[in-house]
Amino acid sequence: MTEQTIDRRKFLKLTGFSGAALTLGFYFPAQGKAKLAEAPLYNFYADIPSGVELNAFIIIEKTGRITLINPRPDMGQGSFQAVPSLLAEELEVNLDQVNIVQSDGNKKFGSQLSGGSSSVRTSWLPLRKAGAAAREMLVRAAANRWKVAEADCYANQGKVFEKKSGKSLGYGELVEEASKLEAPKDPKLKLPKDYKLLGKALPRQDIPAKVDGKTIFGLDVKLPGMLYASIERSPVIHGKVLKVDDTKAKQVKGVKQVLLSERPMPHKTTHGVAVIADSYYAALQGRKALTITWDNSEFDKISTxxxxxxxxxxxxxxxxxxxxxxxxxxxxxxxxxxxxxxxxxxxMAHAPMEPENAVASVKGDTCEIWAPVQAPDWAVDQVAKYLNIKPENVKIHVTFLGGGFGRKAYYDYLLEAVNLSKQIQAPVKLLWTREDDTAQGPFxxxxxxxxxxxxxxxxxxxxxxxxxxxxxxxxxxxxxxxxxxxxxxxxxxxxxxxxxxxxxxxxxxxxxxxxxxxxxxxxxxxxxxxxxxxxxxxxxxxxxxxxxxxxxxxxxxxxxxxxxxxxxxxxxxxxxxxxxxxxxxxxxxxxxxxxxxxxxxxxxxxxxxxxxxxxxxxxxxxxxxxxxxxxxxxxxxxxxxxxxxxxxxxxxxxxxxxxxxxxxxxxxxxxxxxxxxxxxxxxxxxxxxxxxxxxxxxxxxxxxxxxxxxxxxxxxxxxxxxxxx
The missing domain is CATH 3.30.365.10 (Aldehyde oxidase/xanthine dehydrogenase, molybdopterin binding domain)
Structure with missing residues (x-):
């Protein structure tokens, strides 16, 4: 037998291919002899693809591939599918015809906050109008090509049809012409009785990928050359670092550095001690080996x-x-x-099943982030302000969130990761423990x-x-x-x-x-x-x-x-x-x-x-x-x-x-x-x-x-x- 390491997510993907696999025996080939087979990751933080933009939320390529932008991060509430459904309903496409990509904090997408139960109710009219406007532009482009009245055409399942002849053109064939037309300011919206998607109990497309382990959460992000960080903070809330003995921590295999970390909260900035290592296990073990003297004199009287x-x-x-x-x-x-x-x-603590985490890479006057955040636009603004750089120099990839409940719209953990990356000049992945999440707040x-x-x-x-x-x-x-x-x-x-x-x-x-x-x-x-x-x-x-x-x-x-x-x-x-x-x-x-x-x-x-x-x-x-x-x-x-x-x-x-x-x-x-x-x-x-x-x-x-x-x-x-x- 050859000993090898396999992480939980890879195990789920390998064992999830067939129910028969566990019954018949599943063989993991030794490393060096064969590569482990694995399905491609469900890349929720993919870059927004190139193509023709009919508006900020709808991109159509000449091949007919349709991408809808979801401006509201998904923390389990279903916004991944629910919000693009508003676009798809009026655009006259089915959800299995589209590619959904999360917004990246760009101001053109408007508010990108998942919070206040606002995702659908504040997007209901704006995104339906965006979908309807795109549909009308595509119909007008087809009518112009066929030299018929727009009323003689209709859209359905990603195509525009001419009523009398039945001939059709796909959206990809029409998109360039459509993009040159003026967008209607007040497009006609469908009546509730005509809805095909809205109000229907349709299967959520994100669920299978979450079940079989393909979905990328913040905890799953890995980058080449990435280091890991775990931070020891004062058990007395807001306690100050007086003295650090990191001798034993640096003796832990894999530990690279021990640094003073910074936790910027809206009302107070506090400090902790971060252990940087080549694995999370090493960072955590190094953290446990730290000896820290804290000054808690200002805060040890706090009590509920x-x-x-x-x-x-x-x-x-x-x-x-x-x-x-x-x-x-x-x-x-x-x-x-x-x-x-x-x-x-x-x-009350929020206690999301996925504790706070973020990957940050600061290079000069730029910053790139991979993280589970509830509001990418807020995150971009806060990181830019913290680093004193332009918002356009901050790039964020938003993963699925393993729960949030408001906690992941509070960006102390994100700024901690940014601070550490700036110090070590390398990509760093910061992970909070369950104990950090429960005891440190906010509440x-x-x-x-x-x-x-x-x-x-x-x-x-x-x-x-x-x-x-x-x-x-x-x-x-x-x-x-x-x-x-x-x-x-x-x-x-x-x-x-x-x-x-x-x-x-x-x-x-x-x-x-x-x-x-x-x-x-x-x-x-x-x-x-x-x-x-x-x-x-x-x-x-x-x-x-x-x-x-x-x-x-x-x-x-x-x-x-x-x-x-x-x-x-x-x-x-x-x-x-x-x-x-x-x-x-x-x-x-x-x-x-x-x-x-x-x-x-x-x-x-x-x-x-x-x-x-x-x-x-x-x-x-x-x-x-x-x-x-x-x-x-x-x-x-x-x-x-x-x-x-x-x-x-x-x-x-x-x-x-x-x-x-x-x-x-x-x-x-x-x-x-x-x-x-x-x-x-x-x-x-x-x-x-x-x-x-x-x-x-x-x-x-x-x-x-x-x-x-x-x-x-x-x-x-x-x-x-x-x-x-």
Whole structure:
């Protein structure tokens, strides 16, 4: 036998060719005698091909090869296919006729952010118009060649046909002539009834390549002459390097250099110690062999306990007004029943399955990058600014992302790699460990919702107040001046527009709390925090009024027909009016976020003293959508992530150090804990809403409301332990 090394991805590709291979025995030839057979990599970060551009997003070669540019990176949400589908629908081509390439940060592609559930809803009209304009130009070119009216021609499956004769010309034959025509400013768009791709449950073309190992993620990138880096950072957040003994690290085989690294964050730049080696294993072993003395004196007092104690004190202050209807104090004074409650949600890590990583190559005044990033245009700008070079001198290849949830639109890890490459004048691949990712942040900010409400003798809400207290992402990340201002991001999904309950009077305000703990958006941003207090407190008011929580909400949505429709469908799909057997209870919540309305009904059961989550029924109204399978998949993912955040672990700091480090202390929902899920999509022709995040905000309050209905115990602080209820 000859010993040889084979990596996981190559193994997947080799063993994935045939199911019979494992049964019959699969032979790996020894190196030097034969080369290992392997399929070509799924090159998602291919350069944009040459050809004739009909517009920034559509390139057609004379051979007929069509390339569509996807301007929104794919981190699992399906944007790889969903966004180009908008172009393909109007261009009259099938997805198996096109080559899809990721955008490269060039400004001509506009916003290239995958975040805020914006990929489809903000591209719906612009990209459909781009596809329709290209189609009309191709049809006009064919009509001109045939000397017939444009109305006598039509496009279908990459060709233009003349109606009477049936003759046709392929797009490749027409593209040069078409490119010389003026693009129509207001092309005719297809009606929903004529869609061939949009709204259809089509197979995602990226899935097979992800399953068989061909897809390139950031962790898979390899370049000739590339070195590897692993960085030791202070376990006390923001701690400073005082002294380094790298003697043992340099004795590790493969270690080349030990350098001071730089982590530029928006609010603070910190330093660590990077080990550079010819393999990741060597870099990591060298890192473990370092002896570092840290100065933690400024930061060892940071704690989440002190942070939340401060939030509770700040909740006693007035706060900055965001929106107000009527006079809440008058309503409270007139109320026959008054309620007050505070709800707390913790700091959370993103924990994508692929930790942060980047390959950077800095040469003179140029920089080339291969990395999983959520916004290549942002990345180009930040790298250019950091290196003080022109943006056009930065080239980025965007790989698939193994999860992101907002973390990979925060470019500290990218700039770390750039800094190291500049120092060593060679391509360097930086990889964060799971422990780095969990403990170093940035995190979803911990928040507090201070609620007050009043009911009249008929059980109607005469006063409702939601005061949100916590740190501002806008202030820390974007340096926005928040003094005396209500952060509108914090107030997402709880104001009267996105939560249109017919309260007689209502007041929404914000109190800023600053923190040294690095923060950034997390899936659904503040909606995952504010909606917990909002929807739980609405339930409290319903019970105080002696009314069913569903009926209570429906009565207050009299002037919000889409909300009412979602709840009515939820009631229908759960058979809501039928009484559940003893030991079971159901809780509901409804939230509008990122343009979509989602409601969950969570059923919990308690047997032999053990509380379990049995089922989640969901209804989502996201308007028109690309792929119903994608909508369901994203809603399922939101349920998993939302339940994890509700019943597992938050991020807690003590003496400046995160107490969580890996999935043993920052646990995620396991498959045996997953409830049955039943998702229903409202069918309509409303404007598209997001689907990547709206399913998350209502899950925690629906669960907490179910727990109350079963046990009488009101959950007001997350996370909570199911076994202790």
């Amino acid at each position: 306990e002190a942070y939340f104690t401060n939030l509770r004190e700040l909740a006693k202050t007035e706060g900055v007004l965001f929106k107000e209807k009527g006079k809440v104090e008058d309503g409270l004074n007139a109320a026959v029943k008054k309620l007050e409650a505070q709800y707390e949600t913790p700091f 979803r900010p911990g928040m507090l919702s201070a609620m007050r409400g009043g009911l009249d003798k008929e059980g109607k809400v005469v006063a409702f107040e939601h005061k949100a207290v916590g740190a501002s992402i806008q202030q820390q990340v974007f340096k926005a001046p928040m003094a005396g201002k209500a952060d509108e991001w914090v107030m997402e999904c709880i104001g009267p527009e996105e939560s249109p309950y017919a309260f007689a009077s209502a007041k929404y305000s914000y109190v800023l709390a600053e923190t040294e703990i690095p923060i950034v958006w997390w899936r659904s941003v503040y909606c995952s925090t504010s909606a917990f207090g909002q929807e739980c407190f609405v339930d409290e008011l319903a019970h105080a009024a002696g009314k069913d929580p569903m009926d209570f909400r429906l009565a207050m949505f009299a002037n919000a027909p889409r909300f009412k429709n979602v709840l009515q469908l939820l009631a229908e799909k759960t058979d809501y009016k039928t009484k559940l057997p003893a030991g079971k209870a159901r809780g509901i919540a409804i939230v509008k976020s990122f343009g979509s309305i989602c409601a969950h009904a969570v059923t919990v059961t308690k047997q032999n003293g053990k509380l379990t989550i049995e089922k989640v029924v969901s209804v989502i109204d996201c308007g028109q959508h690309v792929n119903p399978d994608n909508v369901k998949a994203q809603t399922e993912g939101n349920i998993v992530m939302g339940l994890t955040a509700a019943i597992k672990d938050g991020i807690t700091f003590e003496n400046g150090q995160a107490k969580q480090s890996n999935f043993n202390t920052y646990r995620v929902l396991r498959i045996h804990e997953m409830p049955a899920v039943d998702i229903h999509i409202v069918q309509n022709t409303e404007e598209p809403g997001g689907v990547g995040e709206p399913g998350l905000p209502p899950i925690a309050p629906a669960l907490a409301n179910a727990v109350f209905n079963l046990t009488g115990k009101r959950i007001r602080k997350l996370p909570f332990n199911l076994d202790e209820v």
